């Protein structure tokens with residue numbers, strides 16, 4: 221009996237040292253990962269050596285739970301340590317290797333992550349993977365009804381003299397803005413979403429055609445102190461064009477506040493879901509999250525979505541909740557306040 | 566390094582000066598005067614934060630300037646620790662106040678910015694705020710750990726805990742907040758850019774800081790108070806990693822070439 225007790229004690233000691241070692245190793249891995257950058261760090265933690273490490277971590281946590289009664293009896297400690305297991309297990313299950321394993325074992329064919337390019341008014345079910353891999357298909361398709369950018373209001377016209385004086389003129393059509401006695405006034409006559417010039421016979425016609433492209437511009441009138449006025453066009457995407465004789469350098473500057481894709485999910489010929497996705501507001505459907513990722517900066521004609529599988533996410537989130545509940549319960553409620561009560565008595 | 570010749574800057578400098586005066590006064594054993602000055606410094610720091618809020622019209626926790634400004638309002642934490650947790654070290658808190666306001670006053674740009682789309686999330690404020698609060702507790706833990714290493718008590722007050730136990734209690738209080746901060750950040754990452762964990766340097770440093778405290782807890786469980794100096798060293802190491810986490814984007818320039826991701 222005595223020998224058994226003491227060898228159990230030794231084993232407990234060993235497990236605690238193993239725990240400490242694993243924690244220190246992970247600190248070193250994190251610091252190393254921070255130095256090599258996200259992309260390489262991600263590859264590194266997915267190598268077989270690190271896979272062994274993750275399993276060892278789960279194993280030691282599990283052994284600890286079996287060995288230390290208090291880890292099971294004390295609710296907070298149980299939540300923390302089981303939560304830790306769930307987070308790692310969920311992450312492994314949702315990893316690239318996890319997806320491959322599920323495909324081999326259970327025939328679950330899921331795309332872990334990829335991108336979709338969808339043109340306005342069209343629908344698409346192909347997901348582009350990393351370079352060199354053939355695109356895969358989703359069991360449903362996504363239709364892009366509209367893509368648009370939104371900007372902070374007001375936008376600004378930046379006016380600068382050759383001498384270095386500058387003004388930030390809020391873009392409000394028809395409002396006269398004074399540049400002081402020496403320089404006169406600026407008035408924004410018209411704001412265009414898509415500036416177009418058409419030649420009709422002998423005439424040049426200027427029009428705003430927001431449906432067919434993306435070329436934001438302003439028509440600006442500058443009135444000199446002597447009353448002489450001249451109009452100019454300023455383009456957001458083609459800034460910095462100025463004639464040598466121009467007195468002012470003008471720039472049209474807008475800060476993007478949001479990117480919005482109006483999507484519909486089409487399954488078996490029917491609309492199964494619809495959502496306008498923006499940054500921070502993804503669409504969830506059929507085991508995937510769809511994120512606003514990029515867009516056609518030239519013409520605003522297509523959107524780029526990121527597609528991410530939700531495999532393992534439930535486990536990870538459950539682990540997070542347990543971990544947080546556990547630490548607050550154990551260290552705040554039980555640890556700090558309960559001990560204080562004891563002392564008061 | 567730049568000096569801010571603005572009303573905002575002036576408030577920060579006055580708060581720093583007052584905290585520092587409070588610290589010196591306390592060192593000279595004029596405790597009462599020190600406390601009054603500390604309270605006064607807090608009022609100024611709160612004013613600076615409130616003014617910023619009014620100025621930018623959203624909760625000012627968007628950039629490092631604002632974050633350090635928020636950290637400057639440390640007084641209620643001191644009070645709470647002393648009254649409720651029986652952890653002293655108010656004198657150290659005054660110095661922490663000066664230190665956290667320094668970056669706001671001299672290092673980081675205070676130009677108001679419009680929120681980029683990625684930051685427009687309700688998780689933004691709780692994520693950062695919880696982290697900042699936990700950092701204040703960990704800074705206090707570090708102060709007590711240093712007292713422990715230096716062989717000094719936190720004060721003559723009988724009701725207060727000794728330095729080793731005070732360090733432990735501060736970490737017990739800060740650790741859940743640190744965990745919550747990381748989890749909220751991870752959750753936000755999932756919503757904003759698709760992955761709950763992207764292995765980028767900032768995430769990795771914050772993971773490392775959490776793990777240092779995990780190491781501290783288990784080491785202290787194994788050896789109790791038999792190795793107080795090593796316990797304290799863990800606590801100080803934790804703070805060192807936190808500082809790197811906060812400043813990595815700036816520090817990483819020093820290591821340019823070693824990393825692919827710096828902004």
Ligand code: HEM
Nearest residue numbers: 235236239242277280281284288290297300304779782786
């Ligand atoms: C790697 C395997 C691990 C083992 C074998 C292990 C084991 C233990 C043991 C035996 C205790 C002491 C319980 C008691 O007070 O009687 C403990 C406490 C604790 N563990 Fe772990 N643990 C592990 C990993 C982790 C991880 C990953 C975390 C991260 C969140 C963690 C957080 C904690 C906390 C917060 C305490 C409470 C400390 C205190 O009350 O002072 N543990 N652990």
